[in-house]
Amino acid sequence: MGNAPALTMLLRIPYTTPLPSFPPIPSSATTLATAVTAVSNFLLNSRSTLVLSGAGISVASGLPDYRGPQGTYTLNKEYRPIFYGDFVHKDAMRRRYWARSFLGWRGVEKVRPNRTHVSVGRLWEGGWVGGVITQNVDSLHSISHPDMPITNLHGLLSTLLCLTCRKKFARSPFQQELHRLNPTWSEYLEKMRSTPDLKIKRNPDGDIDVPGVEYEKFRYPPCQECFKNPVYKDQITVDDDGAVESIEGDGNVPGVMKPTLVFFGESLREEVKKEAEQRVDNADSILVLGSSLATYSAWRLVKRAKDQGKKVGIVNLGGVRGEDGFWDDGEGKVAARYHLGDGTDGVRVEFDAGDVLEGVLDVLERIDGRRTTRRTPVAGSGMNRRELELREIEMYAP
Numbered sequence: 001m002g003n004a005p006a007l008t009m010l011l012r013i014p015y016t017t018p019l020p021s022f023p024p025i026p027s028s029a030t031t032l033a034t035a036v037t038a039v040s041n042f043l044l045n046s047r048s049t050l051v052l053s054g055a056g057i058s059v060a061s062g063l064p065d066y067r068g069p070q071g072t073y074t075l076n077k078e079y080r081p082i083f084y085g086d087f088v089h090k091d092a093m094r095r096r097y098w099a100r101s102f103l104g105w106r107g108v109e110k111v112r113p114n115r116t117h118v119s120v121g122r123l124w125e126g127g128w129v130g131g132v133i134t135q136n137v138d139s140l141h142s143i144s145h146p147d148m149p150i151t152n153l154h155g156l157l158s159t160l161l162c163l164t165c166r167k168k169f170a171r172s173p174f175q176q177e178l179h180r181l182n183p184t185w186s187e188y189l190e191k192m193r194s195t196p197d198l199k200i201k202r203n204p205d206g207d208i209d210v211p212g213v214e215y216e217k218f219r220y221p222p223c224q225e226c227f228k229n230p231v232y233k234d235q236i237t238v239d240d241d242g243a244v245e246s247i248e249g250d251g252n253v254p255g256v257m258k259p260t261l262v263f264f265g266e267s268l269r270e271e272v273k274k275e276a277e278q279r280v281d282n283a284d285s286i287l288v289l290g291s292s293l294a295t296y297s298a299w300r301l302v303k304r305a306k307d308q309g310k311k312v313g314i315v316n317l318g319g320v321r322g323e324d325g326f327w328d329d330g331e332g333k334v335a336a337r338y339h340l341g342d343g344t345d346g347v348r349v350e351f352d353a354g355d356v357l358e359g360v361l362d363v364l365e366r367i368d369g370r371r372t373t374r375r376t377p378v379a380g381s382g383m384n385r386r387e388l389e390l391r392e393i394e395m396y397a398p
């Protein structure tokens with residue numbers, strides 16, 4: 001159809017039709033025990049496995065998935081995320097975004113890695129996995145194992161970037177600034193804290209829906225670097241407290257800060273895209289955990305691996321986008337080497353990734369004799385989110 005390459009890399013809202021389940025590969029992998037065996041064979045017979053993780057693995061940490069097991073939107077059918085173009089060009093949309101994000105941040109800040117993040121990190125420690133590409137923006141792989149090579153395909157909630165001067169900011173101090181500029185909202189947040197059963201719908205990118213509030217009154221600061229820059233003196237005006245009154249500009253509005261997470265309608269950063277591709281190219285197998293690959297940016301990495309003749313493994317509850325193509329060796333059906341195999345050439349199982357990986361670690365440690373640290377999910381690496389934010393800022397090259 002001739003889509004321009006630049007357009008195809010825009011992050012789009014995943015389509016909503018349910019994805020059909022897929023028969024297990026190998027066909028013997030119908031129980032948790034046989035699935036564990038198959039995934040163990042897959043990892044033991046790979047030189048370097050790259051993990052590609054999705055929202056499914058953060059559900060156990062309390063973060064919602066976009067989709068339920070059948071690939072449908074179970075969370076919040078009315079949810080309409082803010083689009084990149086609206087955020088960049090419309091002050092009212094930025095107020096709306098920051099209001100919701102302000103309220104949602106506390107929930108994101110307190111989530112901890114779960115056993116799946118811990119198991120992935122242990123697989124890396126044991127040398128069975130070379131690193132991770134994640135679609136998740138929650139930093140949980142990094143909190144669990146800060147030294148593991150991680151590509152944050154869709155950016156991070158915890159790092160902000162000025163779209164004009166490209167200066168990076170940590171989220172926690174920015175949140176404090178939002179508290180200062182929005183005392184009424186700050187009180188509301190306090191009320192939320194003390195009323196656990198207050199009905200709140202939280203969305204995967206960290207914002208929440210609050211009925212009956214005026215988002216347009218929410219106040220946010222401009223990028224201080226740009227505000228101080230005489231070039232933008234007439235374009236950025238603030239009130240006595242330093243909150244944005246208006247930001248003007250034709251086309252390029254100066255001093256707008258945005259989380260580095262990729263918004264819908266926004267392109268992936270070229271460096272991140274390249275890094276992810278490089279890591280696929282350097283691996284000899286790819287293992288998908290907790291993702292239906294509904295976003296094109298993730299699906300195409302698995303397709304890339306497949307096209308290079310690499311091995312594909314998928315552990316996901318529910319269907320995966322276009323997955324019959326991963327098992328078809330050109331004859332229009334699942335090739336015999338997959339469904340009759342033992343998992344070595346490819347694996348597709350529908351079990352919880354946490355259950356599977358814990359079993360797999362037991363097998364691998366027994367067979368390979370390599371011991372890995374058993375960190376509890378709650379403790380994680382011991383690194384707190386603020387330390388991590390500073391680290392992530394360093395790692396994020398503008």
Ligand SMILES: [Zn+2]
Binds near residue numbers: 163166167226
């Ligand atoms: Zn700036």
